[in-house]
Amino acid sequence: MDKYQHSQKNKLFKHAAHDPYCLPKVEGSAICPQCDAVYQAGNWTWNHPENTLVPNAQSVTCPACRRIADNAAAGTLTVSGSFWPQHRGEIVHLFEHIEKREKAEHALERIIHLTDTADELTVTTTGVHLANCLGHALEAAYKGQAHYHYDDNQCSVTIRWAREQ
Numbered sequence: 001m002d003k004y005q006h007s008q009k010n011k012l013f014k015h016a017a018h019d020p021y022c023l024p025k026v027e028g029s030a031i032c033p034q035c036d037a038v039y040q041a042g043n044w045t046w047n048h049p050e051n052t053l054v055p056n057a058q059s060v061t062c063p064a065c066r067r068i069a070d071n072a073a074a075g076t077l078t079v080s081g082s083f084w085p086q087h088r089g090e091i092v093h094l095f096e097h098i099e100k101r102e103k104a105e106h107a108l109e110r111i112i113h114l115t116d117t118a119d120e121l122t123v124t125t126t127g128v129h130l131a132n133c134l135g136h137a138l139e140a141a142y143k144g145q146a147h148y149h150y151d152d153n154q155c156s157v158t159i160r161w162a163r164e165q
């Protein structure tokens with residue numbers, strides 16, 4: 001990752017702090033009753049052995065589980081063009097691979113839904129970072145044309161990727 005990409009990446013995580021789904025801030029530590037993510041020192045992480053015993057943890061549903069329950073995506077990626085229907089299996093596999101990798105490191109970055117229509121494949125995510133990674137993974141694997149549109153406070157992103165045969 002070069003310096004520019006690195007600063008872009010930091011920016012995405014910083015702006016996520018203003019995400020309405022991250023508010024109100026949790027005081028102290030918490031555990032999500034739905035996915036077992038742990039909130040400690042201002043961050044949601046997975047319940048790794050070293051932080052299993054969270055003293056006085058509250059039960060708080062994490063922002064990712066709230067977004068999934070509300071079907072409120074932070075990231076939306078739409079795949080179109082004549083290329084994808086013949087490569088749907090590979091593309092979905094790529095998305096699942098990226099999700100697994102990113103989710104392991106960032107507890108709040110998850111795929112919400114994959115939806116097919118006649119013309120498009122749409123994937124929604126709980127985090128801006130994951131959608132951004134999926135868009136870049138498509139470009140790296142298949143080239144094509146991608147457009148990234150962030151909302152004003154960078155709490156959500158809409159990505160359109162297209163490739164013709």
Ligand SMILES: [Zn+2]
Pocket residue numbers: 032033034035036037061062063064065066
């Ligand atoms: Zn959760």
